[in-house]
Amino acid sequence: MATTTVGEADERLKQTSFLRRLMGRPELGAVGGAILVLIFFAIVARGTGLFSAMGVLNFLEVSAQLGIIAVAAAMLMIGGEFDLSVGSMIGFAGIVIAIPAVEWGWPLWLTILLAFAVALGVGWINGTIVVRTGLPSFIVTLGGLFILRGLTIGLTRLITGRTQIPGLRPLVEEDWLAGLFAGKVGYGLMQWLGDMGIIATRPDGVPLASGISMSIIWWVVITVLATWVLLRTRLGNWIFACGGDPNAARNVGVPVARVKIGLFMFTAVAATIFALVQTLSVGSADVLRGQLKEFEAIIAAVIGGCLLTGGYGSAVGATFGALIFGTVQMGIFYTGVNTDWFKVFLGVMMLIAVLFNNYVRRKATEGR
Amino acid sequence: MAEVPLIEVRDVSKHFGTVIALSGVSMTVWPGQVHCLLGDNGAGKSTLIKTLSGVHKPSEGEILLEGRPIVFESPRDALDRGIATVYQDLAMIPLMSITRNFFMGREKSVTRGRGLFERLDMKRANAIAREEMAKIGIDVRDPTQAVGTLSGGERQCVAIARAVYFGAKVLILDEPTSALGVKQASVVLRYVAQARARNLGVVFITHNVHHAWAVGDVFTVLNRGKTLGTFRKDEITREQLLNMMAGGKELEELSTELAEFARSDRARQPEAAAVEEEVAEELEKEVELDEKLAAQEHRLRRDGS
Numbered sequence: 001m002a003t004t005t006v007g008e009a010d011e012r013l014k015q016t017s018f019l020r021r022l023m024g025r026p027e028l029g030a031v032g033g034a035i036l037v038l039i040f041f042a043i044v045a046r047g048t049g050l051f052s053a054m055g056v057l058n059f060l061e062v063s064a065q066l067g068i069i070a071v072a073a074a075m076l077m078i079g080g081e082f083d084l085s086v087g088s089m090i091g092f093a094g095i096v097i098a099i100p101a102v103e104w105g106w107p108l109w110l111t112i113l114l115a116f117a118v119a120l121g122v123g124w125i126n127g128t129i130v131v132r133t134g135l136p137s138f139i140v141t142l143g144g145l146f147i148l149r150g151l152t153i154g155l156t157r158l159i160t161g162r163t164q165i166p167g168l169r170p171l172v173e174e175d176w177l178a179g180l181f182a183g184k185v186g187y188g189l190m191q192w193l194g195d196m197g198i199i200a201t202r203p204d205g206v207p208l209a210s211g212i213s214m215s216i217i218w219w220v221v222i223t224v225l226a227t228w229v230l231l232r233t234r235l236g237n238w239i240f241a242c243g244g245d246p247n248a249a250r251n252v253g254v255p256v257a258r259v260k261i262g263l264f265m266f267t268a269v270a271a272t273i274f275a276l277v278q279t280l281s282v283g284s285a286d287v288l289r290g291q292l293k294e295f296e297a298i299i300a301a302v303i304g305g306c307l308l309t310g311g312y313g314s315a316v317g318a319t320f321g322a323l324i325f326g327t328v329q330m331g332i333f334y335t336g337v338n339t340d341w342f343k344v345f346l347g348v349m350m351l352i353a354v355l356f357n358n359y360v361r362r363k364a365t366e367g368r
Numbered sequence: 369m370a371e372v373p374l375i376e377v378r379d380v381s382k383h384f385g386t387v388i389a390l391s392g393v394s395m396t397v398w399p400g401q402v403h404c405l406l407g408d409n410g411a412g413k414s415t416l417i418k419t420l421s422g423v424h425k426p427s428e429g430e431i432l433l434e435g436r437p438i439v440f441e442s443p444r445d446a447l448d449r450g451i452a453t454v455y456q457d458l459a460m461i462p463l464m465s466i467t468r469n470f471f472m473g474r475e476k477s478v479t480r481g482r483g484l485f486e487r488l489d490m491k492r493a494n495a496i497a498r499e500e501m502a503k504i505g506i507d508v509r510d511p512t513q514a515v516g517t518l519s520g521g522e523r524q525c526v527a528i529a530r531a532v533y534f535g536a537k538v539l540i541l542d543e544p545t546s547a548l549g550v551k552q553a554s555v556v557l558r559y560v561a562q563a564r565a566r567n568l569g570v571v572f573i574t575h576n577v578h579h580a581w582a583v584g585d586v587f588t589v590l591n592r593g594k595t596l597g598t599f600r601k602d603e604i605t606r607e608q609l610l611n612m613m614a615g616g617k618e619l620e621e622l623s624t625e626l627a628e629f630a631r632s633d634r635a636r637q638p639e640a641a642a643v644e645e646e647v648a649e650e651l652e653k654e655v656e657l658d659e660k661l662a663a664q665e666h667r668l669r670r671d672g673s
Contacts, residue, residue, distance in 0.1 A: 228487075231490075232487040232488050232490070233486065233487055233488060234475035234476065234479065234486070234488065236488075237468055237471070237472060237475050237488070240461070240463075240464050240468065241461055241464065241468075241472050241473075244461035244462070244463050244464055245460075245461045245462075248460065248461055248472075249461070249472065249473070251443060251455065252447075252472050252473030252474070253444045253447065253473040253474075254472065254473050307463075311461065311463045311464070312463045361463070
C-alpha cells in the first residue's frame with residue numbers, strides 16, 4: 001500500500017514542470033547572467049582577443065581568484081553570517097608569507113603553513129566573538145577589517161620600513177609547496193592545442209598561453225567541494241539550518257556554534273589561498289592587497305543567489321557570480337571602454353540580483 | 369494499558385528566584401493516552417513542559433521515566449530518551465525542503481559511505497519523508513519543496529511525524545493548534561489521535577478547551593502553578609473544565625456582575641437590549657461549533673481505534 005502511494009507520487013513528481021524546478025534553484029540567476037554576459041562580449045569584443053586562449057585564461061584567472069573567496073563567502077552567508085574582514089585577511093596573509101621568508105630567511109613552505117595557521121586563528125576569533133556575544137557579524141568583522149589592515153600596514157612598516165615586500169620569485173622556484181599555488185599546469189594540453197592549430201602559438205611553436213594557472217584549479221576544486229558539502233553531507237544540512245533558523249536548529253541538536261565558527265575559519269583560509277595565489281605568482285606582497293575584496297565576494301555570492309538573511313544560496317551560484325565579475329572586468333578592458341564604468345555595472349548587477357532573489361524567495365515560501 | 373507509566377511527575381516544584389512557577393505538581397502519562405494540560409496564561413504550563421523536555425531542572429520533586437527517576441541534562445538528552453517536544457513556532461525552517469527539515473539533526477540515519485565519503489542518500493531520504501507524511505494523510509507531491517510552502521497545520525504535522533519516526537515515546541505538543549484556523553487545527557488533532565493509536569503518550573498543552581476535549585483522555589488543569597486536579601473524560605464536563613481554567617468562582621462572580629450591569633443598562637437605554645441580543649446570537653453560534661466539534665471527535669475516536 002505504502003509503496004504504491006510512493007510510486008504514484010513519483011510519477012507525478014516527474015510531471016512537475018522542469019521550468020518550475022529550475023526556478024527553485026538559487027544559482028539560476030547567476031548562470032543565466034553569465035551566459036548573457038558571455039554572449040554580449042562575444043558580440044561586442046569580437047576580434048579584440050578576449051576570446052583567444054590567452055584572453056579566456058586571463059578572465060578565468062581574474063574570476064578564479066574572486067571565485068575562491070566568493071564560494072567561501074557564500075557558504076558563510078548560507079550559514080547566516082558575513083565576513084567583512086576577508087579583504088584585510090588577504091593583505092595580512094600576504095605579509096605573513098612574505099616577511100618571514102624575505103626578511104628572516106624562513107623556508108617558504110613554513111611561512112605558507114604559518115599563514116594558514118594564522119588564518120585559522122583569525123577565523124576562530126571572528127567566529128567565537130560572533131557566536132558568544134550574539135552581536136551581528138557585520139559589526140564584529142567590520143572591526144576585523146580595520147584591525148587586520150592596520151596590523152598589516154603597521155607591522156610591515158615596523159619590520160621592513162616599506163609597504164611592499166618584493167623578492168619572492170626566486171624563493172618560489174625552489175620551494176616544493178609554493179608550486180601548488182603559483183605554478184601553472186596543463187603545459188602538455190596547451191602545447192597539444194597549439195600543435196593542432198586550435199590556439200595561437202609563437203613563431204617557435206610554443207603556445208602564447210602556455211599553461212593553466214593554479215588559481216583556476218583551486219577555484220574549481222573549492223567549488224566542487226563546497227557544493228558536495230552543501231548538498232550531500234550532514235554538515236551541509238547543518239549550514240542551511242544554522243542560517244535558516246538557529247533556534248530551531250539548536251532544538252534538534254545541530255551544533256550551531258561549532259558550524260558557524262568553522263565557516264569563519266574556512267573563509268579566512270580561502271582568503272589565505274587567494275593571497276598565496278596572488279603573492280606567489282606576482283612575486284611580491286603589498287600591504288594594500290585585497291582591498292574591497294570582501295565586498296566583491298559578497299556581491300558575487302548575492303548574484304549567485306545567496307540571501308542576505310541566510311539559509312539559502314549555492315556555491316555554484318557564487319562561482320558563476322565570480323565568472324560574471326571576471327568576464328565583465330576583462331571584457332571592459334579588452335573593448336577599451338573606460339574602466340570607470342565597471343563599478344557602475346557592478347552595482348546595477350547586484351541590485352538586479354537582489355531583486356530577483358527576493359522574488360524567488362517569495363515564490364519558494366508562499367503557500368500553494 | 370501498560371503496567372508502567374511513560375512519565376510520572378511527582379510533586380515537582382520550580383522556583384525562579386523568589387517566583388514560584390510550579391508548586392507540588394503531579395501528573396502521569398500513560399502510553400496510548402492523550403493527556404491534556406490546560407490552564408490560562410501564567411498557570412505554569414510552559415514551565416512544566418520545559419521541565420519535562422529538559423530545558424529546566426525541577427527545584428523539588430522528581431520525574432520518573434518508565435518507572436526510573438531521571439534528570440534530563442538538556443533538551444537533546446530528553447530527545448534521545450524518547451521525549452520529543454514540538455514547539456509552536458520553532459519547529460521548522462521555512463526555506464529548507466521538507467526532507468531536509470525532516471532529517472535535520474538526525475542526518476546520520478540516511479547517510480551512505482564512511483569518513484570523508486559519507487554522504488546523504490537524498491533519494492532514500494525523500495522517499496522516507498514522503499512515505500511518513502503519507503502515513504499521516506498528508507500528500508506531499510514533492511518532498512524537496514520548501515517547508516514554507518506548507519500550511520501552518522501541515523508544518524506542525526511534519527514536526528510531529530519527524531518525532532514519531534525517530535522513535536519518540538512521548539510527544540509533548542506545546543499549543544500546536546492555537547495559531548491555526550479551524551481546518552488546519554483539525555489536521556493536527558487528527559494526527560494527535562493517530563499518535564495515540566500508535567501507543568504513544570501524548571501531552572497536549574492548550575488553552576482551548578474545545579481542542580482538548582476533541583482528542584483528550586485525561587485532563588490536568590493548572591492554575592497559578594498548582595494542579596486543580598486530574599480528571600478522566602467521564603468524570604468531568606467541558607463546562608466544568610472551562611470554569612476551572614478561568615478560576616471557577618471568579619467567572620461565576622463575573623457573570624452575575626455582568627447580568628446586573630445588563631439589567632441596569634436596560635432600564636436606562638433601549639439600545640442595550642439590541643447589544644444583548646447580539647451577544648446571545650454569538651453564544652448560540654458558539655454552541656453550534658461545540659456540537660460540530662463533538663461530532664468530529666466521534667469520528668476521530670472511530671479513526672483512532
